[in-house]
Amino acid sequence: MLERLAGQFEAASAAYVETHGIERDPDWFVLKLQEEVGELTQAWNRATGRGRKKGRSEDDLNRDLADETADxxxxxxxxxxxxxxxxxxAIERKWLFRLDAE
Known part of the structure; x- marks a missing residue:
């Protein structure tokens, strides 16, 4: 299940970096994680009133939170x-459950 999903994200990411001329070296993957955590935090702060909403409606704020979580x-x-x-x-070892196969 995760391998298939990871493959779909890989295809989308590879197309994106190809289009925009981005090089994905080993550091890029961890740096993007940090960037996305920051964007999720920013969306959370806006959604919970800890940051400027910048004219965003509650629906927009909820969609932003969902989008950043997906990223x-x-x-x-x-x-x-x-x-x-x-x-x-790792999930099985750390969280003590198995992912169900599709």
Whole structure:
């Protein structure tokens, strides 16, 4: 399940970097994680009244939060894939449950 999802994120990311001329070296993957955590934090601050809403409606703020969460998930999967991390095995080891196969 995670491998298939990671492959879909990889295809989308590869197309994006190709279009925009971005080089994904090993550091890029962890730096993007940090960037996305910052963007999620910013969306959270806006949604919870800790930051300027910049004219965003509650629906916009909720969508921003969802979008940034999706970005973070994607970059976690890209980081794991690039570093040959068996995320399913790590989840089983750390969280003590198995991911269901599709």
């Amino acid at each position: 973070l998930l994607g970059h976690i999967l890209l980081f794991a894939r690039n570093n040959r991390i068996d995320l399913a095995a």
